[in-house]
Amino acid sequence: KKYLEECSQRKRLYNEVIELKGNIRVFCRCRPLKQDEVANGSTSIVDFESSQENELQIISSDSSRKQFKFDYVFKPEDNQEAVLVQTLPVVTSVLDGYNVCIFAYGQTGTGKTYTMEGTPENRGVNYRTLEELFRLSNERSSIMRYELFVSMLEVYNEKIRDLLVENSDEPAKKLEIKQSAEGTQEVPGLVEARVHGTDEVWGLLTLGGRARSVGSTNANELSSRSHCLLRVTVVGENLINGNKTKSHLWLVDLAGSERVGKILAEGDRLKESQFINKSLSALGDVISALASKTSHVPYRNSKLTHMLQSSLGGDCKTLMFVQISPNVADLGETLCSLNFASRVRGVEHGPARRQT
Numbered sequence: 001k002k003y004l005e006e007c008s009q010r011k012r013l014y015n016e017v018i019e020l021k022g023n024i025r026v027f028c029r030c031r032p033l034k035q036d037e038v039a040n041g042s043t044s045i046v047d048f049e050s051s052q053e054n055e056l057q058i059i060s061s062d063s064s065r066k067q068f069k070f071d072y073v074f075k076p077e078d079n080q081e082a083v084l085v086q087t088l089p090v091v092t093s094v095l096d097g098y099n100v101c102i103f104a105y106g107q108t109g110t111g112k113t114y115t116m117e118g119t120p121e122n123r124g125v126n127y128r129t130l131e132e133l134f135r136l137s138n139e140r141s142s143i144m145r146y147e148l149f150v151s152m153l154e155v156y157n158e159k160i161r162d163l164l165v166e167n168s169d170e171p172a173k174k175l176e177i178k179q180s181a182e183g184t185q186e187v188p189g190l191v192e193a194r195v196h197g198t199d200e201v202w203g204l205l206t207l208g209g210r211a212r213s214v215g216s217t218n219a220n221e222l223s224s225r226s227h228c229l230l231r232v233t234v235v236g237e238n239l240i241n242g243n244k245t246k247s248h249l250w251l252v253d254l255a256g257s258e259r260v261g262k263i264l265a266e267g268d269r270l271k272e273s274q275f276i277n278k279s280l281s282a283l284g285d286v287i288s289a290l291a292s293k294t295s296h297v298p299y300r301n302s303k304l305t306h307m308l309q310s311s312l313g314g315d316c317k318t319l320m321f322v323q324i325s326p327n328v329a330d331l332g333e334t335l336c337s338l339n340f341a342s343r344v345r346g347v348e349h350g351p352a353r354r355q356t
């Protein structure tokens with residue numbers, strides 16, 4: 001009984017915060033300057049010293065400043081644990097039956113994969129979230145029974161491919177989106193692997209990562225040009241009142257947002273970049289429509305947003321990491337990413353505040 005009271009108290013508090021701040025959060029993460037950038041004499045274009053909390057000041061080449069505000073700003077020295085702490089309240093609500101989507105957006109090389117996947121020594125949001133979901137579900141085991149399933153897929157050139165194929169030497173299976181009788185978007189045939197602990201999860205992520213590169217000549221190149229989605233399905237049963245819940249947590253490493261030069265891009269490369277632009281702007285349109293509460297939300301404009309339709313909007317929670325580089329050479333792309341992020345948040349950036 002005490003537990004149920006705690007749950008409803010937590011839900012009430014959560015809903016009060018949602019009333020105030022909405023269901024959409026945008027976090028900005030700036031990676032450190034790389035060794036070769038420092039060696040080339042590059043200095044950071046992000047002025048954290050004179051930025052207020054959750055604010056970012058960008059110094060342009062003419063020394064003018066632009067200011068951006070987010071729900072949270074991570075500095076280059078903030079580690080993976082610091083990122084998890086801010087992310088946890090959103091991701092753990094999947095155990096309470098909410099659908100959740102987390103995206104990493106930005107130019108290639110800004111740390112999208114570092115934030116989501118991380119490295120074996122410095123694991124990212126995907127692994128750490130699952131670790132927390134297992135811990136919390138054990139903690140609640142006298143009242144709730146949870147089963148966790150993991151799926152992994154990729155959207156490349158508007159085609160969906162299952163990455164959890166049994167034989168990783170085979171090219172990944174192609175999938176389509178179907179509407180279920182209840183009106184939700186499903187991907188029939190997508191492998192859902194039951195997972196009992198983090199060791200199994202790490203194995204699956206490695207398997208999925210390998211399947212991603214089959215059939216491509218340059219794995220890194222391809223991974224920056226496709227969206228990689230990890231879906232965690234949580235099936236819960238309340239052992240006291242028998243209520244059942246099913247919810248999804250989507251963890252999405254998006255394709256690189258950089259514009260490909262018109263002269264360089266031809267043939268396949270041009271097609272790829274058109275598909276990426278189309279799906280990233282479709283995602284921006286959907287989130288900004290949700291943030292501004294307009295009645296029409298254009299989910300159908302890309303495979304990505306169509307597939308995620310049941311997990312975006314309504315009482316679903318959305319979190320976007322906008323990843324940026326502090327290097328002056330990336331200034332143009334950095335401003336594009338920050339403008340995109342401000343637009344999805346439904347707020348335009350304000351005039352620059354001068355350093356005093």
Ligand code: ADP
Pocket residue numbers: 030031032076106107108109110111112113114115224323
């Ligand atoms: P993307 O997925 O956006 O292409 P990556 O995640 O591959 O970018 O990051 C590019 C490089 O920068 C990698 O070597 C990564 O380890 C490093 N990196 C990115 N973000 C950070 C960070 N916050 N701290 C330390 N290294 C980082």
